[in-house]
Amino acid sequence: LRRSKPSPETEKEIERLEKDILRRKAQLYDMEQVLPKKNGMYLKIILGDVNVSILNKNDKFRYKDEYEKFKLVLSGIGFVLSVCNLFISVRVLELSFMFLLVWYYCTLTIRESILKVNGSRIKGWWRLHHFISTVVSGVLLIWPNTAVWYEFRGQLMWFNVYVSFVQYLQFRYQRGVLYRLKALGERHNMDITIEGFHSWMWRGLSFLLPFLYTVYMFQLYNAYTLYQLSYHPDATWQVSVSTTLTRSTSRATTQTPHGRLVPFLALMFFVLFLGNIVTTSMVIPQKLHERMKLTYQLGLDRIRKYPTSPVNTHNTVVSEETNTASSDSNKLNKSE
Incomplete structure (x- = not known):
């Protein structure tokens, strides 16, 4: 047609x-x-066949807001406990913080699965990120109170202090941008704040990228430190390479059951680093391409809407300047 x-x-x-x-x-x-929608495999394992579909739209929004408040409050509590652990060396306080992390990430995975059933479009990696974080927190919780633990303890607490700070920044700014974009009809009503960086955050939030990449580098540094701890002569929770090579076979055998955990933690931190930095970095070229495409489209629309293009305007100005110059030369000739 x-x-x-x-x-x-x-x-x-x-x-x-x-x-x-x-x-x-x-x-x-x-x-x-x-x-109503069917529960996923994870919810079936946790809750069984209980229907978690929220039929009322207002109830959906209320549940999403409760999820956001839950993340904000727990980030604040985690920040306080991390700071306390930096200055107070009490085993009960350490275990309380680790248990809080396990409970927080477990609850987060359940709530996000319920949000997914009710229409939230959270990306798969960020859900997997929370599952991996749950496992990491559980392994940290059962790490015995040894010299190797105290070598990593301070670094872990500083890491959690910084992560809590960045999560607070993300929550405040992402929530404001989501509110504006939803009001303009540019985002889905069930979209939530996340730990990473998506293309819709480009508007006024690009300053968060250095903070996010610092978190990712910190995760890589944690993986490196945990790997180096595998060479510690008194290591009890990791396969100590030096122990395996230099000590007696019987003693190395007694170390092996404990030794598989710290390399596992190093691997988990490296997976978190790799997944986060790849997922976040993929947004940047995609957004730049979209911005160039949008600029080109706006230029075409402007040309179609306004027949007098900037080129024509420029030609008009040049012709006016030429006419002015010719009239001035005529006046000069007459005066001569």
């Missing part, structure tokens, strides 16, 4: 039909969100 250049009445009818199709699709999507 568009190739045959329809009449103005036909164009209006086509435009009306396109708007009607979009409206129908939106209505069907809203109806789909109201229908």
